[in-house]
Amino acid sequence: MLDTLGAEDTPRGDAQPSDDSEMFELAPISLWLEDFSEVRALFDAWRAEGVTDLRAHFRAHPERVAQCAHSIRVIKVNRKTLTMFEADSLGTLTSNLGTVFRDDMLKTHLEELCQLWTGAPGFTSQTVNYTLGGRRLDVLLKGAVLPGHEERWDRVLVSLEDVTELEGARHRLSHAEEYARGLFEESPVSLWVEDFSAVKRLLNEARAAGIADFRVFTDVHPEFVERCMQEIHVLDVNRHTLAMFAAPDKQTLLSRLPDVFRDDMRPHFREQLIDLWDGKLFQQREVLNYSLDGSEVHVLLQFSVLPGHERDWDLVLVALTDITARKKAEAYLEFLGKHDVLTKLRNRSFYVDELNRLERKGPFPVTVIMADLNGLKRINDQLGHAAGDALLRRAGEVLAKALETPFHAARIGGDEFAILMPNTDERGGAAMIDTIRQLVEMNNQFYPGSVLSFSMAAATCHHGERLEAVVQRADLLMYDEKRAFYASQIQAGSSED
Incomplete structure (x- = not known):
């Protein structure tokens, strides 16, 4: 056992601890030596009563999770633990365990108990503890029954790794992703995320074949423009896009793209290709699309290869602003003028x-x-x-x-x-x-x-x-x-x- 094993004959040196106790004490991670023997006794009693599914048993008797938690006895902790939980001594820490282990701690403790119930030699979980000063700690908890104590569980070594900063970073990243997704989905303009990498490859092949004047080339080979149009891969669209093009869902819209981009769209796309050939990775132009109900949708198209993807064009953002009302007004004013x-x-x-x-x-x-x-x-x-x-x-x-x-x-x-x-x-x-x-x-x-x-x-x-x-x-x-x-x-x- 860590608290009883000694090594008086081990030579002492600057970089080597004298015995296992000193290794425990100076470990750079929070270590707890605990006695789970009463938990083992409870398990044995419940098995004798015919309990086979501990999780179901806890659902029926939720108070028994707390009973197990209160049955665990802390034998000792190391210095890192006292520092981590802002305690001046083991006694202070153990007398305030209700402050350290609270709120949702019992939910993760239930999972730990279920792991032990199935015969695992230890358990792992990620949970939340609190310092005596009330500061939240996100911790990665690992427990192992020490060799020689498998029958009684009277010596279990538990390590707590402080992952608060890591969890904070993960939460911030998750929040940033949710925020970005919200901006995308709720944008008042139609947004399309597209992959133009196949188009990039076709243009590279044309350039490698010696094509110098791309406008003349597409005059002679209009099928090249059609092929490039078919090679665009739409990755995602937002909600406004579905409303704008009268689509019930994304799958329907993406399966009917030829109904959206047709007729007058082709010469506009050819001009877009010519601009890309000339290295213009941000473009805007007015084009004509069609909704799935067949009506014309005049749009201001803004096209941008996203930063970091200039080499392959595998991530492109296209924004379409509906200018149909404006075009109708312009057409009517032009009609009135003549x-x-x-x-x-x-x-x-x-x-x-x-x-x-x-x-x-x-x-x-x-x-x-x-x-x-x-x-x-x-x-x-x-x-x-x-x-x-x-x-x-x-x-x-x-x-x-x-x-x-x-x-x-x-x-x-x-x-x-x-x-x-x-x-x-x-x-x-x-x-x-x-x-x-x-x-x-x-x-x-x-x-x-x-x-x-x-x-x-x-x-x-x-x-x-x-x-x-x-x-x-x-x-x-x-x-x-x-x-x-x-x-x-x-x-x-x-x-x-």
Whole structure:
């Protein structure tokens, strides 16, 4: 036994203790010599009562865990133990064991007892103790029944290793991981963690093959871009990503990535590859994706190879900010800038710009049709502006139905319209007027009430002529037709507009 064995004949030296007792005393780890004989006696009694499952027995009789703990007698401790627990003597320490071993100590003690019950020669556990001053100690506890005392357990050596700093570091690391995970999962933007290492290898292989101009290479070999796209491995996405792309869960989203990244995404990805080829490891661009329900999702994509992964690109963070609402607003503002809200035709601003463009670039000949809605003032005066607006909307429907790109119809005044027809001669202009009149007739059959009617005339501009002069000529011809229309109305007894 450690407390009785002596070694009087062992030579003493500076680095060698005189006997086992001195080794125990000077050990740099907390050592406890304890007597578990009463615990052994309790175990024997319970076995005699028929107990086979100690854990179940403790669940039924939780007070017996404390009974075992109180049965253990501390024989001695070493200096490290007194220092570690802030005790000035063994007596002080043993008289305050309730301060040292408290709270959840019995839960780990139960595990130690169960290890002994199964016949193990010792036990291990990680638990929490407290110094006499109340400071928490995380300890790694190991116990062993000393040789020669296996029958009675009257000598058990217990070591306590202070792992408080290690546990603190582990808790801080765990907290940092939870914090980082929380930031990732709860981010208000879509976050993707991806592995681009296979893409990196493909680019390296292309470079090793002598490719110098990567843009030209991808022009000639678009399948290389497709292959790179397929080699991206998505490691994780956050919750906002699922909501943004209408996905019920991560597995569904990741299994349907081709539905998300398609069509217009390919040219954007090609530009991303070209930037990576040029060494740009942080990028941002606006791209178009699709949600799983098929709707467009316009996003601001921010791509970054994470620090420490620049060599292999095996960890990449992609942030997608939904800018769909902004893009729709921009598109609507652009529409308003070039369209008439009521008729949905082009507006005067577009007409002026297009007229100037055709003046410079053609293609000639350019035919201009000027059209004026007949009877709008009378309808506004007699039936109200709502009826007049309805007639204007019908005019817009007819002109939009008659025209296809590159022809354009524009509302340039209250009841005035202009049709621009590049690369069209006089016969094409006359044919268009006939088409519009046929559509007007069909429209009047469909809409009862106010009659839709246009006064129209066309003029053609050939190369070398001023387009503005041709517009004026078409306008004069249109007003001649309009005067004839109202003259016929007067003869028929109608009110003049």
